[in-house]
Amino acid sequence: MSYQASPFLTLLPFEIRLQIYAEVLSSHTILLHLTNNGESLTVPRDLLALKLLSLPLTCHQISAETLPLLYTTNTYTLHTPTALRYLSRLPCNPQIRTLHFTFPLPHLPYFTNLPHTLSPPTNLNLIDNPKNPLQPQDLTWIESWDLLQQMHGLKKLQVDLDVPIFWRRNWAASEEEMLSWIEGSGTGVRELVVGVLWDECEEVSASGGRERFGMKDGRGERRWRVERVQKKEENDVWQREWGYLADLSMSA
Known part of the structure; x- marks a missing residue:
């Protein structure tokens, strides 16, 4: 739609x-990812090809009327903790x-020892504290759930746990703790789905894993x-793992 229309x-x-x-803007899946310099979010070219944003950009009045519907x-889909931040x-x-948030898990945290909140400042310096043996991945996990908790308008949340294949069995054993x-x-979202990749469904269920949990x-x-x-x-598991480590370095 042009400005003249x-x-x-x-x-x-x-x-x-x-x-x-509603007919034009609703029921889309919008992937948000980091720009090349990692300093902001952007939308992929295939979304721009749909011209989904052309209507909100028509004029100020239409922009004000459509943006709430767009959100x-x-x-909205995110693939890294930094994008969520x-x-x-x-x-x-x-x-x-x-x-829909994908969270990469390259190691096995011990959930019984993890706090639900972190005292400020929340940064990687905490891993040097001998009284607080948190790892960078632990901090990212805790911070991500804290950010999700602060999204007060959120009604539906899916968190897919992206686990390397050689650590999935350990994660399956710790599912109940997780x-x-x-x-x-303290996450208050009404509809939450946690997607897991480990395959031993019957074994996990028999050892205490739950299909339904929470509120x-x-x-x-x-x-x-x-x-x-x-x-x-x-x-390419190594490419993914290095990407995750680069993502962690941005939170320092």
């Missing part, structure tokens, strides 16, 4: 405009309703659930 759209009744906005009716700082943060830690993190609804049933997904192919 915008006056016609603004002459339509507001209810009709909302229907048009509340679409699913940038998203949490944006003014649109309270308007986001659905988020879910208990998430329960105690209870009005019927006394737990709202949150574990989703067991098929094992991903490891295309």
